[in-house]
Amino acid sequence: MRATFPVLALALTCAACDNTITSSEVLPPLDAASLDSTAGSWQMIVLSGPTQFTVAAPAADTSAAYLAELAAIKATQANLTAAQRRVVDYWAAGGVLRWNQIVRGLVARYNLPPAPRPDGTYPVPDPENPFADPQFPFANPPYASRAYSYVSVAQYEALKTAWYWKYQYHRPSPARIDNAIRALMPISDLPAYPSEDAVLSGVTVEMLKVLFPTAVAEITQRAAEQRNAALWSGKAAASDIAAGLALGKAVAAVFVARAGGDGLRTAGGNPALWQALKDSAVARGEIPWISQESPPRPPMLPSFGLLQAWLMTPTEVTAERPPAPPSTSSPQMHQEVAEVKETVDHLSGAQLAIAYKWNDGAGTYAPPGHWNDIAAEHIRDARMSEVRAARALALLNMAMHDAAVGCWGVKFLYFNPRPVQLDPTIKTVIGLPNFPAYPSGHSTYSASAALVLSYLFPPAAADFDAMKEEASISRLYGGIHYRSDIERGKEHGGRIGGYAVRFAQGDGAN
Amino acid sequence: MLRGSTVLPFLVIALSAASLRAQTVDDGLLIPRRTLGTGLVYAHESWSQYWEGTLKRANGNIGTLTTQSVTWMAGYGVTDRLTVMAMLPYVRTNASQGPLHGMDGVQDITLAAKYQLLATPFTDRGTLHAMVVAVAGIPASNYVPDFLPLSIGLASRQFSGRLTLNFQAHQGWFLNGSVAHTWRAKVTLDRPAYYTNGQLYLSNEVAMPDVFDYTVTAGFQRGRLCIPISLSQQRTLGGGDIRRQDMPFVSNRMDFVKAQGQVMYRGVHLGMSRIISGRNVGQSTTLTAGLFHTVRF
Numbered sequence: 001m002r003a004t005f006p007v008l009a010l011a012l013t014c015a016a017c018d019n020t021i022t023s024s025e026v027l028p029p030l031d032a033a034s035l036d037s038t039a040g041s042w043q044m045i046v047l048s049g050p051t052q053f054t055v056a057a058p059a060a061d062t063s064a065a066y067l068a069e070l071a072a073i074k075a076t077q078a079n080l081t082a083a084q085r086r087v088v089d090y091w092a093a094g095g096v097l098r099w100n101q102i103v104r105g106l107v108a109r110y111n112l113p114p115a116p117r118p119d120g121t122y123p124v125p126d127p128e129n130p131f132a133d134p135q136f137p138f139a140n141p142p143y144a145s146r147a148y149s150y151v152s153v154a155q156y157e158a159l160k161t162a163w164y165w166k167y168q169y170h171r172p173s174p175a176r177i178d179n180a181i182r183a184l185m186p187i188s189d190l191p192a193y194p195s196e197d198a199v200l201s202g203v204t205v206e207m208l209k210v211l212f213p214t215a216v217a218e219i220t221q222r223a224a225e226q227r228n229a230a231l232w233s234g235k236a237a238a239s240d241i242a243a244g245l246a247l248g249k250a251v252a253a254v255f256v257a258r259a260g261g262d263g264l265r266t267a268g269g270n271p272a273l274w275q276a277l278k279d280s281a282v283a284r285g286e287i288p289w290i291s292q293e294s295p296p297r298p299p300m301l302p303s304f305g306l307l308q309a310w311l312m313t314p315t316e317v318t319a320e321r322p323p324a325p326p327s328t329s330s331p332q333m334h335q336e337v338a339e340v341k342e343t344v345d346h347l348s349g350a351q352l353a354i355a356y357k358w359n360d361g362a363g364t365y366a367p368p369g370h371w372n373d374i375a376a377e378h379i380r381d382a383r384m385s386e387v388r389a390a391r392a393l394a395l396l397n398m399a400m401h402d403a404a405v406g407c408w409g410v411k412f413l414y415f416n417p418r419p420v421q422l423d424p425t426i427k428t429v430i431g432l433p434n435f436p437a438y439p440s441g442h443s444t445y446s447a448s449a450a451l452v453l454s455y456l457f458p459p460a461a462a463d464f465d466a467m468k469e470e471a472s473i474s475r476l477y478g479g480i481h482y483r484s485d486i487e488r489g490k491e492h493g494g495r496i497g498g499y500a501v502r503f504a505q506g507d508g509a510n
Numbered sequence: 511m512l513r514g515s516t517v518l519p520f521l522v523i524a525l526s527a528a529s530l531r532a533q534t535v536d537d538g539l540l541i542p543r544r545t546l547g548t549g550l551v552y553a554h555e556s557w558s559q560y561w562e563g564t565l566k567r568a569n570g571n572i573g574t575l576t577t578q579s580v581t582w583m584a585g586y587g588v589t590d591r592l593t594v595m596a597m598l599p600y601v602r603t604n605a606s607q608g609p610l611h612g613m614d615g616v617q618d619i620t621l622a623a624k625y626q627l628l629a630t631p632f633t634d635r636g637t638l639h640a641m642v643v644a645v646a647g648i649p650a651s652n653y654v655p656d657f658l659p660l661s662i663g664l665a666s667r668q669f670s671g672r673l674t675l676n677f678q679a680h681q682g683w684f685l686n687g688s689v690a691h692t693w694r695a696k697v698t699l700d701r702p703a704y705y706t707n708g709q710l711y712l713s714n715e716v717a718m719p720d721v722f723d724y725t726v727t728a729g730f731q732r733g734r735l736c737i738p739i740s741l742s743q744q745r746t747l748g749g750g751d752i753r754r755q756d757m758p759f760v761s762n763r764m765d766f767v768k769a770q771g772q773v774m775y776r777g778v779h780l781g782m783s784r785i786i787s788g789r790n791v792g793q794s795t796t797l798t799a800g801l802f803h804t805v806r807f
Binding site for chain 1: 656694708
């Protein structure tokens with residue numbers, strides 16, 4: 001029987017096959033380090049100012065209507081169910097970070113390319129018919145960068161407006177007014193009218209209806225839960241919430257209108273454009289990019305580079321572009337192709353792990369989502385107020401959106417082939433993106449993101465820089481990018497990120 | 511998976527290779543006391559269609575996925591009622607189309623102990639055996655499970671409890687039934703988040719659902735010739751489907767029904783198996799060839 005011991009030992013090594021997983025992003029209840037009471041005067045990005053939308057004065061704290069609202073909260077709290085308590089606890093972490101997590105989940109859910117039809121063509125997701133197959137959207141990296149930025153910027157502008165009106169009216173939270181109302185989440189001296197939770201629910205749900213229309217039922221339910229959490233916790237009264245919801249929706253309308261005309265609708269191009277891109281590369285004497293998918297797939301959003309940037313004019317977008325890549329027939333390009341092959345065929349375990357860590361391919365929250373993931377933990381640890389958290393994510397996501405616009409413009413200007421096209425013996429250890437190589441999107445996103453996060457969290461600047469380097473070189477390890485794609489991408493992303501940092505330096509929030 | 515055709519690749523390899531008859535974890539036989547059987551099995555498994563959830567499809571970016579393996583196996587009769595076994599495969603994958611890189615490496619080491627509870631005459635035609643088997647598997651190298659269907663395995667530590675009933679007739683035919691439950695430990699990925707089964711997980715750890723499987727085998731044995739034919743089914747007790755046009759994921763619900771036949775004569779074993787139906791697996795055909803050697807101490 002002694003021989004059974006090794007087997008039993010192995011079984012125990014399995015530690016009863018432990019299957020509990022640890023989340024890397026547990027959010028405690030938000031107890032903000034500062035009220036940020038001056039946020040109503042911080043610089044706007046799209047709105048003209050905090051008074052573009054007026055919030056009418058609330059009823060007096062002593063009015064019968066308000067006292068009835070307080071009584072209703074007390075009645076709810078007296079009979080709070082465990083399910084209601086879970087809703088309160090979930091949203092106590094803060095709406096900005098919770099919605100950021102939800103949006104990352106939506107991107108991952110919708111980040112799948114359409115399957116080919118039997119005839120070898122691909123259907124295109126239709127925003128006018130989003131429930132058809134394939135569902136709209138295909139939340140690929142440029143689309144994702146845009147989605148994160150619209151949600152973040154709209155939330156930020158709505159919260160600055162809310163902060164302005166909060167400090168016009170100074171109405172405290174119900175739990176601060178009435179001792180019989182318990183504070184079921186941290187409740188500060190921040191004025192409650194209009195409710196920031198309701199503002200966030202209103203602005204976010206309206207943006208997400210446009211960005212992820214087929215998820216509307218789930219999004220609407222989440223938003224309602226966020227408002228309920230504010231009500232049940234003693235943080236906001238019904239009138240605080242009604243005013244916040246109306247304000248959030250009003251601000252969202254501005255951004256929904258902007259999204260309708262920012263250029264996304266035509267960014268997919270058409271067969272004539274795809275042919276013109278190829279012809280243009282041939283006319284310059286270069287080998288044009290060709291889809292390596294089977295059947296060949298049209299390139300991903302070839303006109304995304306024409307989208308309206310957040311912090312750059314079209315002239316600036318063009319002016320910041322990197323120089324042309326090495327010619328496809330140049331000795332340098334041959335040497336760079338050889339480096340990719342040599343690298344991918346001799347990867348160390350550590351290099352392979354880096355390739356997968358930063359893969360962020362189809363079915364994931366995309367590279368911009370990875371940087372939101374990184375930012376979220378710093379925002380949490382800094383205990384930022386909702387408006388300051390929204391600022392951080394708005395700066396980050398504007399930079400990455402503008403990085404996507406800048407990068408895509410260059411990709412489709414040069415229409416440069418991927419390594420496996422120039423040397424079909426190269427095999428990739430991650431999925432091959434279906435768009436031109438130069439410059440690397442990962443490198444551009446990461447450099448812009450690292451610059452913004454280093455500005456926001458200076459003590460971690462070296463970490464962000466190391467992540468940027470790792471994310472960028474991961475594409476060489478993956479076998480999908482040349483070194484010059486990566487180097488020029490990082491430089492380009494750094495220049496674009498500089499626009500967000502310069503904005504932040506003068507926005508009044510420091 | 512799409513890799514191999516099972517969440518228990520080591521087990522399938524063992525099945526298809528079935529050594530001295532008493533060298534698989536789910537047959538009803540033991541190795542005689544103080545006898546060592548060792549062998550090498552080559553397996554060639556390939557599929558060109560797979561089930562994306564329940565949708566059967568081909569994929570031009572993969573073409574035919576081929577998995578080749580060489581497995582070292584050993585079994586030793588500790589007593590006449592207890593056999594211990596070990597297996598270690600080297601696995602190499604390749605896609606015939608598309609840009610994806612194949613992978614190779616040493617996969618999971620498997621250790622098993624098979625204990626005979628019962629061996630009793632049953633009717634006047636033969637003998638009934640009952641045995642319990644404990645099987646433990648653990649990754650033997652640092653391979654990547656996050657590149658399915660090119661990954662060489664799922665990189666999960668696992669433990670199975672198995673019960674086998676075997677009837678061996680005096681005339682030579684036999685009937686064997688075996689059921690097992692497998693517990694699998696969480697898998698750690700190199701990335702900080704993943705989406706599966708309708709949810710984004712902000713973690714590098716993946717919970718692995720349990721697996722249930724059973725095999726029914728009928729066959730004939732005379733002298734050193736043995737011909738078993740089996741039907742087996744694996745059901746994964748949880749996990750999500752591969753989404754439309756997505757890559758497979760390590761914790762997917764991988765189910766299949768498989769038919770298999772073998773011919774074993776002396777130390778030479780040849781086998782073939784085919785997945786009949788499945789979910790989140792490739793419809794693979796596997797050919798195996800093994801050479802075994804027995805030593806008595």
